[in-house]
Amino acid sequence: MKVGVFGGSFDPPHCGHVLAASYVLSVGDVDRVLVVPVAAHAFDKRSQSFEHRLAMCRAAFAMLVGAEVSDVERDLEQPNYTLRTLEFLASRNPSWEMRLIVGADVLEETAKWHRFDEVSRIAPPLVLGRVGHVRPDAPAPVLPGISSTDVRAWLQDPQGDERPELRAAVPGDVRRYIRERGLYR
Numbered sequence: 001m002k003v004g005v006f007g008g009s010f011d012p013p014h015c016g017h018v019l020a021a022s023y024v025l026s027v028g029d030v031d032r033v034l035v036v037p038v039a040a041h042a043f044d045k046r047s048q049s050f051e052h053r054l055a056m057c058r059a060a061f062a063m064l065v066g067a068e069v070s071d072v073e074r075d076l077e078q079p080n081y082t083l084r085t086l087e088f089l090a091s092r093n094p095s096w097e098m099r100l101i102v103g104a105d106v107l108e109e110t111a112k113w114h115r116f117d118e119v120s121r122i123a124p125p126l127v128l129g130r131v132g133h134v135r136p137d138a139p140a141p142v143l144p145g146i147s148s149t150d151v152r153a154w155l156q157d158p159q160g161d162e163r164p165e166l167r168a169a170v171p172g173d174v175r176r177y178i179r180e181r182g183l184y185r
Contacts, residue, residue: 003033005089015170015171018171025066090122102125102126104141108133130144131144
């Protein structure tokens with residue numbers, strides 16, 4: 001089975017994330033997408049709790065057949081690295097042929113990753129072009145230029161989830177979860 005491992009902070013997950021998973025499933029690059037929110041970011045980025053981000057991912061990807069949200073990072077030693085997650089998944093699922101799903105923006109950061117060469121060996125990157133991150137070593141953009149950083153900034157606005165760009169960028173169930181718990185205020 002071909003499995004796309006889609007890791008990230010997902011702080012919060014947005015429509016660009018859902019579109020990435022949908023895209024790789026629809027073009028047949030993978031049979032299944034495993035969405036893996038990081039428990040603690042290796043670059044020490046501050047974020048909402050793992051439990052909130054996990055719940056938001058479950059809400060965001062619930063309607064997407066072929067996508068599954070995994071809590072695998074909850075039990076791995078922290079701080080964790082993508083390499084350790086992939087090694088763990090490979091040891092538990094030896095029949096999987098894994099690909100690491102990344103946006104073209106990640107190509108700018110691979111030098112900072114822990115042993116990216118080994119990550120690429122275990123799960124060759126499946127790079128998706130993203131608006132605003134056009135690079136000669138990346139495919140043409142298929143993903144919008146939405147970022148979780150922008151979403152968090154929009155949520156700081158007093159208009160909050162009434163902003164049209166926020167409503168267009170974040171799945172309704174995720175917006176509802178954020179609003180009901182007062183996150184990102």
